[in-house]
Amino acid sequence: MAKKTKKAVVLLSGGLDSATTLAIAKNKGFKCYALTFSYGQRHSIEIKSAKKIVKSIGVIQHKIIDISPAAFSGSALTDKSIKVPVNKIINTARIPVTYVPARNTIFLSYALAFAESIKAFDIFIGVNATDYSGYPDCRNEYIRAFEKMANIATAAAVQKKGRYKIHTPIIKMSKARIIKTGTRLGVNYSLTHSCYNPAKNGKPCGKCDSCQLRLKGFDEAGLKDPLKYKK
Amino acid sequence: MAKKTKKAVVLLSGGLDSATTLAIAKNKGFKCYALTFSYGQRHSIEIKSAKKIVKSIGVIQHKIIDISPAAFSGSALTDKSIKVPVNKIINTARIPVTYVPARNTIFLSYALAFAESIKAFDIFIGVNATDYSGYPDCRNEYIRAFEKMANIATAAAVQKKGRYKIHTPIIKMSKARIIKTGTRLGVNYSLTHSCYNPAKNGKPCGKCDSCQLRLKGFDEAGLKDPLKYKK
Numbered sequence: 001m002a003k004k005t006k007k008a009v010v011l012l013s014g015g016l017d018s019a020t021t022l023a024i025a026k027n028k029g030f031k032c033y034a035l036t037f038s039y040g041q042r043h044s045i046e047i048k049s050a051k052k053i054v055k056s057i058g059v060i061q062h063k064i065i066d067i068s069p070a071a072f073s074g075s076a077l078t079d080k081s082i083k084v085p086v087n088k089i090i091n092t093a094r095i096p097v098t099y100v101p102a103r104n105t106i107f108l109s110y111a112l113a114f115a116e117s118i119k120a121f122d123i124f125i126g127v128n129a130t131d132y133s134g135y136p137d138c139r140n141e142y143i144r145a146f147e148k149m150a151n152i153a154t155a156a157a158v159q160k161k162g163r164y165k166i167h168t169p170i171i172k173m174s175k176a177r178i179i180k181t182g183t184r185l186g187v188n189y190s191l192t193h194s195c196y197n198p199a200k201n202g203k204p205c206g207k208c209d210s211c212q213l214r215l216k217g218f219d220e221a222g223l224k225d226p227l228k229y230k231k
Numbered sequence: 232m233a234k235k236t237k238k239a240v241v242l243l244s245g246g247l248d249s250a251t252t253l254a255i256a257k258n259k260g261f262k263c264y265a266l267t268f269s270y271g272q273r274h275s276i277e278i279k280s281a282k283k284i285v286k287s288i289g290v291i292q293h294k295i296i297d298i299s300p301a302a303f304s305g306s307a308l309t310d311k312s313i314k315v316p317v318n319k320i321i322n323t324a325r326i327p328v329t330y331v332p333a334r335n336t337i338f339l340s341y342a343l344a345f346a347e348s349i350k351a352f353d354i355f356i357g358v359n360a361t362d363y364s365g366y367p368d369c370r371n372e373y374i375r376a377f378e379k380m381a382n383i384a385t386a387a388a389v390q391k392k393g394r395y396k397i398h399t400p401i402i403k404m405s406k407a408r409i410i411k412t413g414t415r416l417g418v419n420y421s422l423t424h425s426c427y428n429p430a431k432n433g434k435p436c437g438k439c440d441s442c443q444l445r446l447k448g449f450d451e452a453g454l455k456d457p458l459k460y461k462k
Binding site: 063065066068070071099100101102103104105106108109110112113114116117136137139141142145146148149150152153154155157158 | 296330339377379383
């Protein structure tokens, strides 16, 4: 159990995984500083969800950083000319078209800058290697390489004021286990958003990879997804 | 010597070091894609310099990315409440107040995303460990840790389409040698900007750390700095 006074930066997308990760960090006793990115993603509605989640769970500060959509290209999440795949669970042997070049590296770099500026050494990220093993930057091997780099990159680490640790509490959990854990910690999943293709009124499609993984997770957890899906 | 068709992403601040780095990359035969960041730094005049430099040296594409100034805090380069030190060369045993948390990590992360999206595997950065050994993220050890992480982080690397290489051609050069090298390659140093505290008309102060290192470099190279300094 961490000391009550320890600060942590928590990456929060507004989705189910990162909301659960925030609840876990808080439950471990960290003072949480949430960090959300706005980068022209189709599911910008996630940012609204992120705001509701921090209000519900409680954080010291919620920082929202705009990232130029120009930074990412060639991905279905940011490029409207690439179709988001529907009605099939991600083939984990291949890298999905929803992969965004170096996305987690950019996100973790900002988290590192934020952490150094507030004198925090703990960063939480809700990557998951079970459901999303197709993403190279969701693997433990990647996270450890980033952590090693972070401990060479920064003044705070070089001056031995602390060692950065990248926490990935849900990396090995199934979606069902994530949902059970979050439910136990009081996460209100009606505030979270997972859909890649939401309707104009914000309702999730229920068909994209992300919706399907979510629905399967609730099903396997024996719980009901509180979200209302598009008919 | 690289093949003429090989692409490289070159980080370009508009300063003397990165302009020289771009000239070196071009001279090695790379097709260069320049990447400049605008992040509310006091010396935003550097961006204008970067535009002139790419016009003078020639690149395939020049991408300018806005970074929210909120991403960085506690540094003299972005925080107006911290005074930029003048009239003393950086004490290399300490980390200067002009250090910006995780700056090169954020820059290299964007360069990595850009590289992956254009199918380039070579990234050039004009870090220098001689004049700026106080910056942890200018050391070779840091660059190699980033490179290692990059080769785990990305789809292109995981799919064995190539290996990312972070080139640091001037990392061990003295300022004088950088200037001599650039001069030999035709860099027009009158287009570059180094000052942390420029006058409103853009003229460099001649007193800040960066101006002093530049002037000392020209002096030691036996060359005249083409810039006009504030009286």
